[in-house]
Amino acid sequence: MGKRVCVMGGAGYVGSALVPRLLERGDDVMVYDTYWYGDIFGEMRNCKLKEVRGDIRDRSKLLDNIKGMDAILHLACISNDPSFDLNPSLGRSINLDAFHNVLDVARQNPEARFVYASSSSVYGVKKEKEVIEEMIEEPLTDYSKFKLECEKILKAEARDLDYVIVRPATVCGYAPRLRLDVVVNILTINALERGIILVDGGEQTRPNIHVKDMVGVYEKLIDSPSDKTRYEIFNAGDENHSVRELAEIVRRKVPNATIQINPVKDQRSYNVNSDKIKRFLGFRTSETIESAVESIVDAYREGKIIEGLTNPIYHNIKRMKELNIS
Ligand SMILES: NC(=O)c1ccc[n+]([C@@H]2O[C@H](COP(=O)([O-])OP(=O)(O)OC[C@H]3O[C@@H](n4cnc5c(N)ncnc54)[C@H](O)[C@@H]3O)[C@@H](O)[C@H]2O)c1
Structure with missing residues (x-):
């Protein structure tokens, strides 16, 4: 039998x-979202999909709507550094302050697994070759600091919940609500539209994961037995490449594009080790960075x-500026 799954930020x-993947496998899905990026499920009305246009800062709306769930996934946030910096108090209100509303909703669903989407950026820049979950976090930006703050709130205040934390690498590849502000997708769209693959520095390594594999991660986090997930933190990445290598992958798929190296602006550099999620939950990737680039090109x-x-x-x-969100 399918599960009842709420995806905040879905x-x-x-x-x-x-x-769409959860619907395909027979789950009943509720999306709770402000829909800043449009009515993306418009064409795929499905009686198993319920959509609620709401803000996680609206406590009573959250509590009124999200009941009887088997799993609650918290993906809703201002989800990168530049959009966070656009209005730091807005970022704080959504990415940190509203977390207490979200936990109250989780508590009113006592059967539910609570999955928190943190970020591998909580590690900051590391000298170690590979970053594992036990290492000290050194977040460099407010976006990453608040991700870590929420993790700490879970650890300190939410032992009553069946929670699990995932720290995704940067996601890439085509999806119906497409982001072209994440590294592999940026390089690819530049190659396609400008014929130039702009690289800042190029030696920093960045972990990436195909969006289809990220979906597979969430399926594992929803489906695995509680004794394998409860209170755990999982890195979720696939391939670690330098930005230069990513650019080479893009050039192989868009051969008429040229690579242009600029002085480094963003010094973040880390390799994420994802052995734990493989070992604990049997997670395996089925895609690659190449196939992510190919999906954008196609x-x-x-x-x-x-x-x-x-x-x-x-x-x-750009979208947040356009909507003048407050
Ligand atoms: N995409 C990545 O590379 C990546 C990497 C690491 C972690 N993550 C985390 O995974 C999650 C999903 O990322 P994404 O790339 O799909 O982000 P996204 O920005 O595309 O989606 C976030 C969604 O949340 C919604 N939202 C924002 N504020 C809201 C609010 N106050 N109330 C209700 N809905 C709200 C937005 O409308 C949007 O649909 C985020 O928590 C992000 O921090 C993403």
Whole structure:
């Protein structure tokens, strides 16, 4: 029998790939989202999909709507550094202050597994070759600091919940609500639209994961027995590559594009080790960075991506400025 799954922030990039997959396997899905990036499920009305247009800061709306769930996934947030910095108090109100509302909702669903989408950026820059879950976190930005704060709140105050934390690497590849402000997708759309693959520095390593594999991670987190997930933290990444290597992968798929190296702006560099999720939950990737790039190239050639470099719908910060969100 399918599960009853609520995805807060389910109308975002990862949610737009995850929700159809959950419906396909027979789950009843509720999406609770502000729908900043549009009515993305418009064409796929499904009697097992319930959509609630709401803000996680609206405590009573959250509590009124989210009941009787088997799993609650918390993906809703201002989800990168630049859009967070656009309005730090807005970022704080959603990414940190509203977390208490979210925990209260989890508590009113005593049967539910609570899955928190943190980020592998909580580690900051590490000298170690591979970052594992036990290492000291050194978040460099407010976005990452608040991700870690929420993890700490879970650990300190929510032992009554069946919670699990995931620290995803940067996601890539095509999804119905596409983000073209994440590294592999940025490189690919630049290659396609400008014929130039712009690389900042290039030697920093960045962990990435195909959006389809990220969906697989959430399935494992929902389905695995509680004794394998409860109170655990899992890194979720696939391939660690330097930005330069990512650019080379893109060039192989868009051969007429040239690579242009700029002085480094973003010094973050880390390799994420994801052995734990493989060992504990049997997670395996089925995609690659190549196939992520290919999925963007194919979507572009099929006319599914319109003005990828400038259209605000693909860029969180541009979209937030356009909507003047407060
Ligand atoms: N995409 C990545 O590379 C990546 C990497 C690490 C972690 N994560 C985390 O995974 C989660 C999903 O990421 P994504 O790329 O799909 O992000 P996204 O920005 O595409 O989606 C976030 C969704 O949350 C919604 N939202 C924002 N504020 C809200 C609020 N106050 N109330 C209700 N809904 C709200 C937005 O409308 C959007 O649909 C986020 O928590 C993000 O921090 C993502």
